Amino acid sequence: MPAKAGDKRRQGQSRPSGGKAAAPRPAKAVSKKRDDDASTEAGEGGDECAGKSQAKPSDQLELTEAELKEEFTRVLTANNPHAPKNIVRYNFTERAYCPLSYIDHMAIHFSLNGNMIHKDSDEGRRQSIRSSTGSEKAPDETSTVTSEQAEVKDEESAGDTQAAEEEQEEEAPVTEEVAEPAEAEEPPPPKVAEKKLANQFNFTERATRTISNPMREKACQSEPTPREVFSATANQWIIYDAYMEELQKIEMSKEKEKPKAQTAKKEEKKKGKKLTSLESQQSDDINKISKAAKIVERMVNQNTFDDIAQDFKYFEDASDEYRDHHGTLLPLWKFQYDKTNKLAVTAISWNPKHKDLFAVGYGSYNFRKQGQGMLLLYTMKNPSFPEYVFRSESGVMCLDFHNDHPYLLAVGFHDGNVAIYNLKKATSQPSYKSSAKSGKHTEPVWQVKWQKNDMDNNLNFFSISSDGRIVSWTLVKNELVHTDVITLSQEGTMMKGPEELQLQVFGCGTSFDFHKKIDYLFLVGTEEGKIYKCSKHYSSHVLDVFDAHQMAVDSVSWNPYHLKIFISCSSDWTVKIWDHTIKAPMFYFDLNSAVGDVAWSPYSSTVFAAVTADCKAYVFDLSINKYEPLCTQLVVATKNNKITHIQFNPVYPVVIIGDERGHVTSLKLSPNLRKMPKAKKGQEIKMGPEVEIAKLDKLLNLMRDPESKAEE
């Protein structure tokens, strides 16, 4: 088509930017022509033939040569020829219609909504997942699409330089279409996931991996430490207890380390322990609560004898203020034990350590009716039942507590034996007993008294008996060894027996007492009524003799304060007070009945008490009344009863009285009987014994003076 060729040439020349003419597209030929027509309408000028003679068509425009040479410039702009140039908008600021300066030259020739979605968007992913299932079809479709698009691409590249806007429009959506499927291909299904872009030409894939050790889990768990919930209080005493335990442990270990020289003692202890353990094996529930039961028993007794207990503690006879020089004895508890009903109280003694504990010996004074004897220990805390009960074959005649070892009791029997009871041991038998072999007395033992330990640190005590012997018994290595100290003999009674033997009649000692300070000095009262002053050092000779009484001397006792004074009582109804340097008694009391016992009070040097066979108790205070007792009181039921012994409690204002029925009565001394010398309060305590001594001295001086006067 020559016309076309000419047009193209013209276009090619007029457009300097134009490149090579693309191969004419037969499909677009008509459209191009239209475009040519459109474009040339604007700047249509005369056709120009570049020196070629051509066949002129018949209807060709006839132009002059000048017109033919006229150059017409054609400018290629990107302006949209169809865009309006005169858009007018209302401008509010100027309040007028103003023409728009900028006019959009965008002309959309073709728009097509594509169906491509980004591969990473939700929908894309979903589709890719879905397409993975139908992955066989997908590549085919995409490949066909790509082939089509490839053709399109080729055509595009050929017609790229063509300025046809129509082409551009067509290309644009085509490229879009191409792009989208291509992109659609790119997010492959997960199975065909991202293929590695490998070098097609020279690529081998090789992978290595170290052998990884199979992981094995090994767990070890220790046993959970046993847990225990512990709660305690930390009181003062808990801490103290803990410390005490520690201390004891330390002490135990120390004891074990001690040298073997002490094993002998330990063996003894062990023996003792064995004895106790044997007995404790019999313990059952009742025995285990013995301690608590003891306390309870005492408490119950306190309840029962509540009024007595109150009296004992607090009652002070107020009427004593009105009764000058007269006192009373308030009866307190009465101690009795049914098994001793037939026995007479033969001895009473207070324990030196426990001031409420006292021992009572039971026997019989009746020479013919001699039965068993008993030894009971009572405490004031429990009047109902004795604490300790000991039986013996023969009647107990006397007893004495050891001062240093308050658990040791020396006892003298009616059959002449002596024994030592150990209260710490649980046995009911005496620990040590004398026998005929070991030199027991041949007559009843009337009095026993402990002495200080001898040089070998052995315990020893003295005993006196009707057989005239004063014997010292020593506890040597678990045995009682006796030593005759003195053999009493009656003065001037060397009888001439048959075959001209000079028989010595022995005096019968009935009581003795050791001096408090002068250790070797002691007094002996005899059945004849004489009192001998003896010394331990002289075995056959007595220091002095007092013609004291007409009948047997029942009791002698040194004054606890005054060193020279002693008192004696006898069945001849009298009580006499002596100064041991003077032969004659200082004081003399006639009590109208056989005096069983007399005792000094521990708190005053001038107070003493005496008991008689007519069941009366007499309390004298020499500082108040020299001739008459302050108190005369019937203390026991009189029927067939005699009071046998009396003892003052060393601490409390109480006396205990034993009678022939086996009862022990305790009485409280009323205030008048316990009058202390009225001195200044601050001084009284210190000057106690001296005051007492002085008091007595005064009296004695008074006595002596009239006596001396009388003598003169």
Place this chain on the structure above:
Amino acid sequence: GIPIRTTLDNSTTVQYAALLQQLTKKARSTVRDIDPQNDLTFLRIRSKKYEIMVAPDKEYLLIIMQNPDE
């Protein structure tokens, strides 16, 4: 505590035992707190109707109920 020997009926005994044990513990604690060398020997409670006496021991508790002496 467990009652070992009783002269009352069991339920009363158990009740008494439990209550008095606590009281004794408290009393003992009080006494020893003041002076750790001290110890409770006896506890006596006097009420209108009875008098209760409690003697504590290492292992045992001895309880006595008495009518109060008039």
